[in-house]
Amino acid sequence: MSTDSKIIDGKAFAEGLRTRIAVVAADFEAKAGRKAGLAVVLVGEDPASQVYVRNKGKQTVAAGMESFEHKLPADTSEADLLAVVERLNADPAVDGILVQLPLPAHMNEQKVIATINPDKDVDGFHVVNVGRLATGLPGFVPCTPLGCVMLLKDRLGSLSGLDAVVIGRSNIVGKPMAQLLIAESCTVTVAHSRTKDLPEVVRRADIVVAAVGRPEMVKGDWLKPGATVIDVGINRVPGAEEGKSRLVGDVDFASAAEVAGAITPVPGGVGPMTIAVLLRNTVVAAHRNAGLVLDESAL
Numbered sequence: 392m393s394t395d396s397k398i399i400d401g402k403a404f405a406e407g408l409r410t411r412i413a414v415v416a417a418d419f420e421a422k423a424g425r426k427a428g429l430a431v432v433l434v435g436e437d438p439a440s441q442v443y444v445r446n447k448g449k450q451t452v453a454a455g456m457e458s459f460e461h462k463l464p465a466d467t468s469e470a471d472l473l474a475v476v477e478r479l480n481a482d483p484a485v486d487g488i489l490v491q492l493p494l495p496a497h498m499n500e501q502k503v504i505a506t507i508n509p510d511k512d513v514d515g516f517h518v519v520n521v522g523r524l525a526t527g528l529p530g531f532v533p534c535t536p537l538g539c540v541m542l543l544k545d546r547l548g549s550l551s552g553l554d555a556v557v558i559g560r561s562n563i564v565g566k567p568m569a570q571l572l573i574a575e576s577c578t579v580t581v582a583h584s585r586t587k588d589l590p591e592v593v594r595r596a597d598i599v600v601a602a603v604g605r606p607e608m609v610k611g612d613w614l615k616p617g618a619t620v621i622d623v624g625i626n627r628v629p630g631a632e633e634g635k636s637r638l639v640g641d642v643d644f645a646s647a648a649e650v651a652g653a654i655t656p657v658p659g660g661v662g663p664m665t666i667a668v669l670l671r672n673t674v675v676a677a678h679r680n681a682g683l684v685l686d687e688s689a690l
């Protein structure tokens with residue numbers, strides 16, 4: 392089989408999702424008499440975060456929703472940031488709140504996240520939403536892992552009974568990814584930097600989700616032939632030309648694509664899904680907060 396047909400095109404899937412979201416957002420506006428609104432708070436001037444926030448704003452508006460951007464200087468006090476979050480909690484035009492991470496070192500991220508109203512927490516980072524995911528209650532699920540599950544179900548259909556290995560145990564990706572795969576009736580192993588004989592563990596998997604932040608760590612000969620590989624890594628490494636860089640994932644794409652049944656590329660795989668799912672969570676929040684019915688499973 393050629394490598395091309397194995398590629399899971401996250402960019403195309405995200406475009407389709409954004410088209411469906413735009414239809415739902417227009418319907419919300421007609422019913423509620425206002426647009427669904429997403430507030431993004433950025434503290435400091437981290438260049439990567441600035442790019443993310445700009446793209447979030449553009450895509451929010453393109454989907455027919457309102458974008459509120461709050462850019463605060465890097466030396467903002469934690470108390471001032473908490474006051475901004477409290478104002479957004481109380482603002483009826485704001486359905487979703489995202490505080491861009493990482494925050495400057497003088498701030499306690501957990502305290503900031505805990506201040507967001509869980510029903511506006513479209514990142515799904517609040518402990519209430521973490522608990523809802525763990526117990527199977529409706530809440531908000533972190534965008535990147537939810538995007539990964541959408542891609543997996545689109546390619547494989549039912550995931551029931553499949554062996555899944557998640558590499559990485561972060562609060563943002565690894566842990567919620569494991570919860571989502573359990574909810575899909577996979578048999579889930581969470582591997583991490585202390586795992587013994589990682590290649591052997593990965594070789595058992597029908598589904599491999601790599602989210603460790605180590606460039607091209609997972610090799611083709613670690614994979615069970617036909618496995619589905621989801622690469623969450625985005626690592627900038629020196630390019631072939633002097634002074635140039637390129638993006639690679641946590642998976643060595645060239646060798647993995649030879650063995651895998653399906654694989655997400657970097658870029659163009661999981662990356663584009665994150666903002667699309669954020670928009671999905673926002674339009675879902677808008678309906679819930681306005682007491683309007685929405686078939687969330689169709690999004």
Ligand code: GUN
Pocket residue numbers: 489490491492493514534535665
């Ligand atoms: N920084 C990098 N990715 C994310 C994300 O998904 N949400 C937030 N809040 N910050 C991030």
